[in-house]
Amino acid sequence: MNRHEPLVLGIETSCDETGIGIVRGRTLLSNTIASSMDEHARYGGVVPEVAARAHLEALQPAIEAALAEAGVSLGELDAVAVTSGPGLAGALMVGIGAAKGLAVSLGKPLYAVNHLVGHIAADILDSGAAQDAGPLEYPTVALLVSGGHTSLLLVRDLTSDVELLGETVDDAAGEAFDKVARVLGLPYPGGPEIDHAAASGNPAAIPFPRGLSRASDMAAHRYDFSFSGLKTAVARFVEANPEMLADDAGRADIAASFREAVVDVLVTKALNACRDHGVPRLLLGGGVIANRRLREVALERAAAAGVAVRIPPFSLCTDNGAMIAALAAELIASGAEPSTLAFGADSTLPVTEIQVAVPEAGPESARS
Amino acid sequence: MILGIDTSLGTAVAVIEPDGVVAATADSPNPLGHAEAIGDLLAQVLDPAVAITHVAVGMGPGPFTGLRVGIAAARAFALGRGIPVLPVPSHDAAALGLLLADTVAGADDTAPFAVVTDARRREFAYSVFEGTDDDGLPIRTTGPALAPRDELDDRLAALGAARRDVSAVPAAMVALAASRALAAGRTLATSEPLYLRSPDVTLPGAPKKVTA
Numbered sequence: 001m002n003r004h005e006p007l008v009l010g011i012e013t014s015c016d017e018t019g020i021g022i023v024r025g026r027t028l029l030s031n032t033i034a035s036s037m038d039e040h041a042r043y044g045g046v047v048p049e050v051a052a053r054a055h056l057e058a059l060q061p062a063i064e065a066a067l068a069e070a071g072v073s074l075g076e077l078d079a080v081a082v083t084s085g086p087g088l089a090g091a092l093m094v095g096i097g098a099a100k101g102l103a104v105s106l107g108k109p110l111y112a113v114n115h116l117v118g119h120i121a122a123d124i125l126d127s128g129a130a131q132d133a134g135p136l137e138y139p140t141v142a143l144l145v146s147g148g149h150t151s152l153l154l155v156r157d158l159t160s161d162v163e164l165l166g167e168t169v170d171d172a173a174g175e176a177f178d179k180v181a182r183v184l185g186l187p188y189p190g191g192p193e194i195d196h197a198a199a200s201g202n203p204a205a206i207p208f209p210r211g212l213s214r215a216s217d218m219a220a221h222r223y224d225f226s227f228s229g230l231k232t233a234v235a236r237f238v239e240a241n242p243e244m245l246a247d248d249a250g251r252a253d254i255a256a257s258f259r260e261a262v263v264d265v266l267v268t269k270a271l272n273a274c275r276d277h278g279v280p281r282l283l284l285g286g287g288v289i290a291n292r293r294l295r296e297v298a299l300e301r302a303a304a305a306g307v308a309v310r311i312p313p314f315s316l317c318t319d320n321g322a323m324i325a326a327l328a329a330e331l332i333a334s335g336a337e338p339s340t341l342a343f344g345a346d347s348t349l350p351v352t353e354i355q356v357a358v359p360e361a362g363p364e365s366a367r368s
Numbered sequence: 369m370i371l372g373i374d375t376s377l378g379t380a381v382a383v384i385e386p387d388g389v390v391a392a393t394a395d396s397p398n399p400l401g402h403a404e405a406i407g408d409l410l411a412q413v414l415d416p417a418v419a420i421t422h423v424a425v426g427m428g429p430g431p432f433t434g435l436r437v438g439i440a441a442a443r444a445f446a447l448g449r450g451i452p453v454l455p456v457p458s459h460d461a462a463a464l465g466l467l468l469a470d471t472v473a474g475a476d477d478t479a480p481f482a483v484v485t486d487a488r489r490r491e492f493a494y495s496v497f498e499g500t501d502d503d504g505l506p507i508r509t510t511g512p513a514l515a516p517r518d519e520l521d522d523r524l525a526a527l528g529a530a531r532r533d534v535s536a537v538p539a540a541m542v543a544l545a546a547s548r549a550l551a552a553g554r555t556l557a558t559s560e561p562l563y564l565r566s567p568d569v570t571l572p573g574a575p576k577k578v579t580a
């Protein structure tokens with residue numbers, strides 16, 4: 001196996017995107033994504049069984065498309081990588097089944113990795129876009145925000161030392177956008193819809209609550225998030241003020257004020273983490289990073305706090321297979337042995353498990 | 369050589385010669401843990417010196433989450449080797465196994481019988497068969513279909529089929545059914561999994577009121 005610049009195919013099926021990525025070391029060769037988002041739209045949220053069925057049908061065409069785009073054949077691969085968790089169990093299992101079938105078929109090593117740490121690995125990929133941020137420096141605080149997770153991490157080393165500082169105790173931020181969109185009569189997915197509706201609104205019009213931000217919450221939940229109370233507050237407000245929802249300007253104010261409450265909590269807690277740990281670096285990842293206001297507020301307040309912000313290209317922020325391949329490539333370069341074949345899906349895989357099914361140390365256990 | 373995979377009940381894999389001689393077989397009866405088991409079981413039955421020409425896979429019916437693991441693994445394995453996938457209804461493979469055992473035992477192998485498997489949610493999945501055809505394949509006359517647990521026996525009585533509960537689908541029988549179909553120029557199933565149920569979802573209504 002080429003450990004210097006390994007050619008890795010990554011499979012990601014933790015939520016509603018079937019992602020196949022191919023990297024050579026830190027060079028992105030393909031980031032192929034098939035999304036079942038449209039199939040979930042009529043349900044107002046991701047339906048696990050619908051997502052899992054879509055993964056099974058999308059995988060083979062996505063692998064073929066990724067190989068064609070990268071201009072490589074399966075036989076050239078140094079390794080296969082797959083997301084083991086966290087995520088939707090039934091969806092993860094489709095990717096794991098495929099990854100094991102492919103790795104055994106090709107006689108190639110398999111690396112089973114952590115989805116959240118993969119989001120951080122997305123940042124090290126050279127996608128060919130102009131990059132002036134330079135290489136990822138450690139330690140860095142990472143804020144990962146999507147429809148499936150909202151996590152604040154302290155990354156001392158991508159392949160060996162990632163610590164969970166906090167996460168959502170109820171809904172993910174992206175989920176809150178979807179649920180509030182429904183309350184406001186807007187379609188799924190809620191993020192872009194609310195962003196659009198909020199464009200002309202006043203973010204200070206309604207003082208919606210900031211979850212887990214009171215002094216009394218800060219001892220136990222300094223870096224944790226909660227968005228379900230905010231969602232209820234918006235619903236209550238709309239019931240009490242139906243005339244505001246009926247009016248475009250009123251609706252814009254509600255959407256802008258809700259969005260501001262989410263953004264404020266995310267950015268405040270992320271910058272608290274930077275300050276508390278003396279880390280002047282913040283990495284943003286996850287699909288919700290597409291939210292224009294979130295990027296704007298993060299950049300503005302981070303600059304004021306002397307914190308440098310890094311945001312991977314948007315196509316690498318949403319769930320994708322390239323980040324999974326990139327993390328495996330870093331693990332390989334750092335000397336990590338392949339995973340054993342006995343792992344399964346772990347819907348609550350902790351971030352400290354960067355790679356799963358790591359073979360026991362010893363001369364006989366290493367697979368090649 | 370044909371690789372057979374079935375995860376409609378437990379996790380089962382086998383490699384057979386086209387005439388049915390079993391080269392290797394490995395399985396886990398656990399009705400869960402398919403994703404964990406599939407890799408090591410495949411590695412156990414594969415001999416690097418033996419060329420696999422086709423991958424036969426059980427398409428269900430079976431609990432969806434496990435069923436998909438085998439289909440995903442079969443498709444990816446075939447893609448890796450550049451060989452075709454041969455889909456097989458899992459009940460057909462189970463029926464073939466029962467019929468071969470009946471023949472060996474000298475039992476009547478022409479009487480109608482039903483392969484019955486657990487479909488969870490208080491339902492059974494069943495298919496009715498009546499003997500084998502000239503290609504050596506079981507003749508399926510009904511199903512696969514679902515029946516509520518307490519209605520199954522009445523339905524089978526109406527069809528005159530003896531009930532045969534099955535708790536494992538032998539992967540060698542999946543491969544053999546595929547091999548016989550291939551020799552006869554037939555396909556036994558489409559590439560669609562036999563889910564028999566639509567995804568279990570309800571459309572959202574209006575948002576619930578939060579104030580009293």
Ligand SMILES: [Zn+2]
Binds near residue numbers: 318
């Ligand atoms: Zn994600």
